[in-house]
Amino acid sequence: MDEPDTPERRGRLSRPRxxxxxxxxxxxxxxxxxxxxRLATDLGVEPMAIYRYTSxxxxxxxxLVEAFFSEVNDRLRTTADTDAGPSRDPVGAPVGILPWxxxxxxxARAFAAVVHAHREILPVVATRPxxxxxxxxxAPALQLTEHILAxxxxxxxxxxxxxxxxxxxxxxxLGRLLVDKRQVVDDPDEPDLLLRLGLHRLPAxxxxxxxxxVPKFAEYDEEQELIAGLDSLLNRMPExxxxxxxxxxxx
Amino acid sequence: MDEPDTPERRGRLSRPRxxxxxxxxxxxxxxxxxxxxRLATDLGVEPMAIYRYTSxxxxxxxxLVEAFFSEVNDRLRTTADTDAGPSRDPVGAPVGILPWxxxxxxxARAFAAVVHAHREILPVVATRPxxxxxxxxxAPALQLTEHILAxxxxxxxxxxxxxxxxxxxxxxxLGRLLVDKRQVVDDPDEPDLLLRLGLHRLPAxxxxxxxxxVPKFAEYDEEQELIAGLDSLLNRMPExxxxxxxxxxxx
DNA sequence: TGGATTAAATTTACTCCGTATCCTTACATC
DNA sequence: GATGTAAGGATACGGAGTAAATTTAATCCA
Numbered sequence: 001m002d003e004p005d006t007p008e009r010r011g012r013l014s015r016p017r018x019x020x021x022x023x024x025x026x027x028x029x030x031x032x033x034x035x036x037x038r039l040a041t042d043l044g045v046e047p048m049a050i051y052r053y054t055s056x057x058x059x060x061x062x063x064l065v066e067a068f069f070s071e072v073n074d075r076l077r078t079t080a081d082t083d084a085g086p087s088r089d090p091v092g093a094p095v096g097i098l099p100w101x102x103x104x105x106x107x108a109r110a111f112a113a114v115v116h117a118h119r120e121i122l123p124v125v126a127t128r129p130x131x132x133x134x135x136x137x138x139a140p141a142l143q144l145t146e147h148i149l150a151x152x153x154x155x156x157x158x159x160x161x162x163x164x165x166x167x168x169x170x171x172x173x174l175g176r177l178l179v180d181k182r183q184v185v186d187d188p189d190e191p192d193l194l195l196r197l198g199l200h201r202l203p204a205x206x207x208x209x210x211x212x213x214v215p216k217f218a219e220y221d222e223e224q225e226l227i228a229g230l231d232s233l234l235n236r237m238p239e240x241x242x243x244x245x246x247x248x249x250x251x
Numbered sequence: 252m253d254e255p256d257t258p259e260r261r262g263r264l265s266r267p268r269x270x271x272x273x274x275x276x277x278x279x280x281x282x283x284x285x286x287x288x289r290l291a292t293d294l295g296v297e298p299m300a301i302y303r304y305t306s307x308x309x310x311x312x313x314x315l316v317e318a319f320f321s322e323v324n325d326r327l328r329t330t331a332d333t334d335a336g337p338s339r340d341p342v343g344a345p346v347g348i349l350p351w352x353x354x355x356x357x358x359a360r361a362f363a364a365v366v367h368a369h370r371e372i373l374p375v376v377a378t379r380p381x382x383x384x385x386x387x388x389x390a391p392a393l394q395l396t397e398h399i400l401a402x403x404x405x406x407x408x409x410x411x412x413x414x415x416x417x418x419x420x421x422x423x424x425l426g427r428l429l430v431d432k433r434q435v436v437d438d439p440d441e442p443d444l445l446l447r448l449g450l451h452r453l454p455a456x457x458x459x460x461x462x463x464x465v466p467k468f469a470e471y472d473e474e475q476e477l478i479a480g481l482d483s484l485l486n487r488m489p490e491x492x493x494x495x496x497x498x499x500x501x502x
Numbered sequence: 503t504g505g506a507t508t509a510a511a512t513t514t515a516c517t518c519c520g521t522a523t524c525c526t527t528a529c530a531t532c
Numbered sequence: 533g534a535t536g537t538a539a540g541g542a543t544a545c546g547g548a549g550t551a552a553a554t555t556t557a558a559t560c561c562a
Contacts, residue, residue: 123374123378123381126374126377126378127374127377127378127429129434130373130374130429130432133437133449134434134435134449134461134465135437135452135465136437136452142457142458142461145461146458146459146460149460149461149464153460159467160471163467163468163471164476167427168476168480170426170430171423171426171427172423172480174429174430175422175425175429176418176426178377178422178425178426179418179422181381182380182385183381183383183384183385184384184385185384186384186387197384198384198386198387201386201387202385202386206393206394207394207397208397209400209404210397210400212410213410214385216410217414219411220411220414220415225419228487229419229422229423232486232487233480233483233484235483235487236486
């Protein structure tokens with residue numbers, strides 16, 4: 001009523017724009033800053049306008065998951081670990097080229113990279129599937145699942161084994177990242193290491209080992225442990241009956 | 252002002268009582284039902300009364316984590332998988348008796364059992380540590396960590412390896428349970444399997460493998476996969492230099 | 503015994519959140 | 533140009549978390 005009706009009052013918004021703003025807001029100020037009202041302000045719009053592009057706040061969270069997996073898929077499409085031509089598969093450039101183990105490693109790395117690129121996205125990605133049935137998951141998430149199952153199928157695994165591998169793969173990735181991202185430090189501004197870790201709060205009598213080890217909690221190579229654990233989980237999977245078409249390196 | 256001042260209007264509340272009510276409420280009606288006001292009603296008290304026992308709602312969530320790990324520890328104390336006398340250790344009955352692998356298996360099972368006993372606790376247990384520094388975690392959680400590190404120390408692992416095992420252990424347990432508890436079904440009341448799974452929502456053209464496999468998503472043995480994966484993660488850990496005092500069965 | 507002290511719980515009230523409902527505006531179409 | 537429609541705005545309501553001040557009841561000490 002007051003605004004000079006700038007060029008496009010109409011058509012400012014779109015689902016991608018809304019999701020992008022939501023992701024940006026969460027990245028900048030954390031999950032608790034993500035409110036419909038705040039997001040509307042960021043978009044220069046009244047709160048209710050957002051509801052044209054997402055039906056509720058819960059749906060908006062699923063939108064974050066959607067954006068997350070889109071980014072994972074993008075990364076898989078563009079950053080091939082190997083040299084191979086393009087592919088028909090919506091996910092993963094070098095389809096059918098990499099042996100299945102290597103492809104799963106590649107996916108794990110992409111997943112981790114996107115998690116690290118968005119500091120507070122992990123809790124959402126880890127917990128929303130507890131509330132959303134498979135068939136209603138965001139398309140990009142389904143595409144990645146489809147891709148993984150396709151890779152395992154092509155490698156020759158039967159259905160049951162493919163699912164077992166899939167579950168182990170997802171569980172390990174999620175669990176690892178949840179552990180990697182756990183907050184260790186108490187007050188990051190404190191210069192003294194002991195105080196920073198809040199060690200004075202851990203009585204040595206009750207927690208001797210913990211007290212001794214906490215200072216080392218953050219000293220490890222995340223990627224190395226991610227891949228090492230993944231390999232040990234995958235190595236004890238029964239080999240596919242007619243493997244080694246794409247993957248001659250079987251253990 | 253109206254109530255007949257039943258025996259004890261004073262001293263009705265206590266931290267354990269508040270936490271128990273919170274757990275019960277979440278178990279009965281889910282996490283979203285847990286509001287300060289609702290919890291107060293359940294306790295027969297005005298909302299602000301709760302703040303004497305927890306400083307905020309976030310603190311209340313940490314209280315849930317506290318209650319959770321208490322229960323895990325209780326279970327470890329009382330349900331020994333083996334016959335051994337009592338122990339001084341606050342956690343785990345047969346201290347130093349079980350080889351480290353078996354003890355970790357026992358803990359994993361207890362953890363899973365408690366998760367399954369409280370349908371909506373997992374997201375809280377999985378994500379709160381992302382916000383709470385180690386030194387401020389609830390005592391029961393710290394006790395369990397201490398116990399695990401002690402077991403690994405006694406088994407002869409050096410600090411770095413013990414931490415690596417600890418991280419892998421926690422990550423696997425959390426990840427597995429998050430995957431186990433993912434919602435598969437769309438409408439549980441629908442008698443037709445296809446509709447129940449919402450398969451009509453998954454176009455076969457885009458998701459051929461997914462569509463074929465979703466009906467088998469829930470057909471697996473959770474405990475078997477939990478333990479199998481745990482074993483494969485642990486088996487590739489470097490053996491402790493002077494192991495085999497308690498654990499002669501090393502690989 | 504009886505007032506003072508203190509702990510426990512209530513009262514009141516404020517701000518912010520999600521969102522239902524209704525309304526206005528501008529564009530596309532004929 | 534009338535009309536239908538889609539995008540966004542205005543208004544409003546109930547419920548959430550919680551700060552602050554207050555009442556109530558037990559405890560302690562004279």
